[in-house]
Amino acid sequence: MSTNNVPKVFISYSHDSQDHKKWVLDLATRLCQNGIDAILDQWKLGPGADLLRFMERNLAAADRVLMICTENYVKKANDDTGGVGYEKMIVTGQLFKNTDSNKLIPLIRQIGTPTVPSFLQSKIRLDFSDSQFEFSFDELIRSIHGAPLYEKPAISNNPFSPVSNTPAEKTGDGLLKLMKIIVEQFELRPSRSDSDIIMVSNLRERTNMSRTLFETLLDQAKAQDLIKEYPDSYDSRGRSVYLTEKGRAYAIQHQLVQF
Numbered sequence: 001m002s003t004n005n006v007p008k009v010f011i012s013y014s015h016d017s018q019d020h021k022k023w024v025l026d027l028a029t030r031l032c033q034n035g036i037d038a039i040l041d042q043w044k045l046g047p048g049a050d051l052l053r054f055m056e057r058n059l060a061a062a063d064r065v066l067m068i069c070t071e072n073y074v075k076k077a078n079d080d081t082g083g084v085g086y087e088k089m090i091v092t093g094q095l096f097k098n099t100d101s102n103k104l105i106p107l108i109r110q111i112g113t114p115t116v117p118s119f120l121q122s123k124i125r126l127d128f129s130d131s132q133f134e135f136s137f138d139e140l141i142r143s144i145h146g147a148p149l150y151e152k153p154a155i156s157n158n159p160f161s162p163v164s165n166t167p168a169e170k171t172g173d174g175l176l177k178l179m180k181i182i183v184e185q186f187e188l189r190p191s192r193s194d195s196d197i198i199m200v201s202n203l204r205e206r207t208n209m210s211r212t213l214f215e216t217l218l219d220q221a222k223a224q225d226l227i228k229e230y231p232d233s234y235d236s237r238g239r240s241v242y243l244t245e246k247g248r249a250y251a252i253q254h255q256l257v258q259f
Helices: 018-032 051-061 073-077 082-097 129-147 174-187 200-209 210-224 245-253
Strands: 008-012 037-039 066-070 104-108 227-229 240-243
Touching: 008 018, 008 051, 008 245, 018 037, 018 082, 037 082, 066 073, 066 129, 066 174, 174 200, 174 210, 174 245, 200 210, 200 240, 210 227, 240 245
Parallel strands: 008 037, 008 066, 066 104
Antiparallel strands: 227 240
């Protein structure tokens, strides 16, 4: 892309008629209005200007080349005649240097069979007939700006963890038992609300542990930052805790939740 981050496009077309030249001019104007520097002979060239030099310099400088395919354009390109034929010679030379180039974009304007010059047969083309203009114009400017309508999502982690990565569940693992009950209580609550709090008294009843063991395991969970305890004044019903981000990761690692 150009050094100032504004993409440049060269518009290659045949001067079929005044109506067609106006259509191309309107297209170039809309491109400029959408953040694209359109290079068009109607703006750059006047009497006495060097047409061949204009083509050579600007085709080389452009990030993309829009080839407006009408029946007359296709014939001139295939026959290597006129300005279209000269532009074809330049861009085909660039293609041979970069076989993966997507620099050339054929835009179909002709009525009837949507043909393109023979050297563009393998290129994906855009239908710029009147009925498809707006849809194709949106696709065109997205392509030039590198902003596709659909993007491939990021690849997530393998949902099937190897057995070696899953900690073994030890018989009598009190912390695991406590965390399992905390996670069960967390899963029953509405998402992201004050209801995330879990009453300590309820946990004690569900674990069926002695107070000494329960408080010891609760301290272990807090020390490992698996849970955090709210201040006593937070809830009139007594002490309460909530599951931390690390605690949720612990639950996934120890398969305390369903996938």
